[in-house]
Each structure stands twice: as structure tokens, then as C-alpha cells.
Amino acid sequence: MLLLYACFVSLIIFDDVVAYNFPYEGIQLSDSDVANNPDIAFGKLPGGVNAHCKTFPGDSNWPSVDRWNVLNASLEGALLRVVPPAAACYSGIYEDATKCALVRQGSRSTNFVKGVFHPVYALINSFRNTGHDYLGRNTRGGALKVYVHRLKAFEYLPSTKIGNYQGKAARVGAALEQYELFPHMEENNITMLAPGSSTVGAYGGYMQGGGFSYITSKFGLMADQVLALEVVTADGRFVHADPENNKDLFWTVRGGGPSE
Ligand SMILES: Cc1cc2nc3c(=O)[nH]c(=O)nc-3n(C[C@H](O)[C@H](O)[C@H](O)COP(=O)(O)OP(=O)(O)OC[C@H]3O[C@@H](n4cnc5c(N)ncnc54)[C@H](O)[C@@H]3O)c2cc1C
Structure with a gap:
């Protein structure tokens, strides 16, 4: 078994043609979505909003059903109204x-x-x-x-090159849990870092906060295994980050997160 210096998710760009890792990454907020819905925008709040006040259900400026429906259309129907x-x-x-x-x-x-x-x-x-x-x-x-809990995709890459790294890697969805990694390890004869508890996510808060595994004493932290990231930034853009592109974002996500 070999240690897999896994990438979080890698993106391949050929001559400005973007090849997404997984089909769901292709569903993105577009300029036409923004043009068709005054409630959403890239990178700034709509005018007249006091950023210190939040709107709750029942408030006069809580969006109407029609406005929710327009937002839902821009999300290709992914919006859910939760009744706990x-x-x-x-x-x-x-x-x-x-x-x-x-x-x-x-x-x-x-x-x-x-x-x-x-x-x-x-x-x-x-x-x-x-x-x-x-x-x-x-x-x-x-x-x-x-x-993000349904983003469970996994793809083993027998050979890849990102930055100074060359070798085995994997593209992984943000929501894979510890217990879901073991079948992938077995199938591909590889070893990946994983949290100690079965249902902790391997690439969410765990990775962003460092990530201690049972094999960390030998192989280091989860944050050290990441080769590249696909990130949705707070302004709504989908960007690629690796040791050579968006370096500051790549550095920040791997350890600047919320773990304990
Ligand atoms: C039972 C248990 C066992 C644990 N074992 C270990 C262990 O062995 N080693 C270890 O290092 N830690 C361990 N932890 C700590 C764990 O790594 C952190 O609690 C971690 O933050 C959990 O991340 P999550 O994505 O699974 O959970 P969530 O609560 O869903 O997310 C944690 C935080 O990360 C944010 N977040 C999650 N996914 C994303 C994303 N894709 N993009 C942006 N933000 C995101 C959330 O907003 C939240 O603030 C354990 C925790 C528990 C409860």
C-alpha cells in the first residue's frame, strides 16, 4: 500500500477550455442568472441592504414565493424548504x-x-x-x-502532476466521509488520511482545520495532502487554487478552517 498524496479536487485547463472534475461542478451561477434575478449578484450586496441586519421569515422584506422560485430556477431546482x-x-x-x-x-x-x-x-x-x-x-x-453533503464523487488518478508533485492522486468530492473512503482505498490499493470517526467528513472542516488521522504521525496532516482545490469564493465565483494559481487562497483554506 502506498500513501496517496491526494488532491482535494483538481481542475484541468486546456487553452481556456475548462474541464470540470465532476458534472455537478458545471452547475454554476452565471451572468445570465444574475441578469434575470435582481436578488442575486456577483461580489456585492444589492443596494439598500444594511449588512448588519438579517432578514428572517416573517419580516416584511423576506422574499416572496415568486422570488424564491426565480432563485430556485437559477439553481436548477436544488433549493429545498426544510421542515426539521x-x-x-x-x-x-x-x-x-x-x-x-x-x-x-x-x-x-x-x-x-x-x-x-x-x-x-x-x-x-x-x-x-x-x-x-x-x-x-x-x-x-x-x-x-x-x-454539500451529497457531493460524494471519487476518481482515482494513477498518475498526475501538480506543482512539484508527480504520482498517484485522487479527485474527491467535498462530502466524502471517513467510512466512504475505505472501499476506494481497497479498490485502488492506496492509503489516504481519514478522520478517526466514521461519519466525519474527510474534506470539509477536517481538512480545512488541519486534520489528524491515525496515521498522521507517519504521514502528516490532511491539509498537507492537498494538491489543488476548486473553491466557490464568497463573491460567488468558482475558482481553481493550487501552488501556482490563487496561491493565497490555496494556503488559507488548508488550515484556516474551523476544526478543533
Ligand atoms: C465524533 C467526532 C470525531 C472526530 N474525529 C476527528 C479526528 O479523528 N481528527 C480530527 O482532526 N478531527 C476530528 N474531529 C473534528 C472534526 O474534524 C471537525 O469537527 C470538523 O470541523 C468536522 O468537519 P465536517 O465537514 O465533517 O462537519 P461540518 O460541521 O459539516 O463542518 C465543519 C465546519 O466546516 C465548514 N465546512 C464544511 N464543509 C465545508 C466546505 N466544503 N466548504 C466550506 N466550509 C465547509 C462548516 O461550515 C463548519 O463550520 C472529530 C469530530 C467529531 C464530532
Whole structure:
């Protein structure tokens, strides 16, 4: 078995033609989306918005159903309106004793609890992969949740060259969990760093905060294994970062993240 100095995700660019790693990376906010929807823009807030105040459901300036529908169209229908399962246990329109009993039963399962038990968590997330952040930094009041948990793609690369590295690597989706890496390792006869717990994401908060593995004493941190990144920046752009392109972003993501 060889250590795989894995890339997070690599992007190949030939003569200005961008080849995406995985098909879902091709679904991006476009200039025509922005032109068709005054609610969204690249790189700046729309005029008249006080950045210190956040809008919540029920506020007068909360977007109408029509405006949500336009946003949803620009996202190719990916927008979900979440009703947290645990809402069944709280007084209100979703209160339901039967569903609440199921929620209480599910609360004994780690997989259930980490994602959905507390209604507030499901309502106000800003960015969520597996939901293992000890300090709840995947939550923000008055924010949309960007849910990357389904980005599970994996591709083994027997030979690749990025920066000074040449050798085996892999393209990986941001949401692969520890237990999902082992079948890929076995199939390709390789070793990759992974978190100690089965459902922690290997390339989300773990990688961004360094990432200690059982084999770190021998092979180093997860952040050291990354060869290249595809990143959606806060201004809405999809960019490539590696040792030679967007160097500052490449350096920042690998350790500037939220881990413990
Ligand atoms: C049971 C358990 C075991 C653990 N074991 C280990 C271990 O062995 N080694 C170790 O080093 N750490 C370990 N940790 C800590 C773990 O690495 C961190 O909690 C990490 O932040 C979890 O990341 P996540 O993506 O799985 O979870 P999430 O809570 O979904 O994300 C964590 C943070 O990263 C952000 N984030 C996630 N994905 C992305 C993304 N694609 N882009 C931008 N931001 C993103 C989220 O907004 C959030 O703030 C463990 C934690 C738990 C709860």
C-alpha cells in the first residue's frame, strides 16, 4: 500500500477550455442568472441592504414565493424548504405526536442527531457538510444553508502532476466521509488520511482545520495532502487554487478552517 498524496479536487485547463472534475461542478451561477434575478449578484450586496441586519421569515422584506422560485430556477431546482423533523415535538403547525415519537427514537442514532434533531439547527445553517462541528460554526441566524453533503464523487488518478508533485492522486468530492473512503482505498490499493470517526467528513472542516488521522504521525496532516482545490469564493465565483494559481487562497483554506 502506498500513501496517496491526494488532491482535494483538481481542475484541468486546456487553452481556456475548462474541464470540470465532476458534472455537478458545471452547475454554476452565471451572468445570465444574475441578469434575470435582481436578488442575486456577483461580489456585492444589492443596494439598500444594511449588512448588519438579517432578514428572517416573517419580516416584511423576506422574499416572496415568486422570488424564491426565480432563485430556485437559477439553481436548477436544488433549493429545498426544510421542515426539521424535530419540529414535530414543538408546539406550532408542525406538532405531531406520532412523528415526534419517531424523532425521539432516532435521537439515539448519531447519524440522526448530527443532522436534524434540533429544529433551529436545520433552519439557520450557513454551510453544512456532516454537521460534526463541535462549536456549531455550521450555523448562522438568518442564513441560507449550503448543503454539500451529497457531493460524494471519487476518481482515482494513477498518475498526475501538480506543482512539484508527480504520482498517484485522487479527485474527491467535498462530502466524502471517513467510512466512504475505505472501499476506494481497497479498490485502488492506496492509503489516504481519514478522520478517526466514521461519519466525519474527510474534506470539509477536517481538512480545512488541519486534520489528524491515525496515521498522521507517519504521514502528516490532511491539509498537507492537498494538491489543488476548486473553491466557490464568497463573491460567488468558482475558482481553481493550487501552488501556482490563487496561491493565497490555496494556503488559507488548508488550515484556516474551523476544526478543533
Ligand atoms: C465524533 C467526532 C470525531 C472526530 N474525529 C476527528 C479526528 O479523528 N481528527 C480530527 O482532526 N478531527 C476530528 N474531529 C473534528 C472534526 O474534524 C471537525 O469537527 C470538523 O470541523 C468536522 O468537519 P465536517 O465537514 O465533517 O462537519 P461540518 O460541521 O459539516 O463542518 C465543519 C465546519 O466546516 C465548514 N465546512 C464544511 N464543509 C465545508 C466546505 N466544503 N466548504 C466550506 N466550509 C465547509 C462548516 O461550515 C463548519 O463550520 C472529530 C469530530 C467529531 C464530532
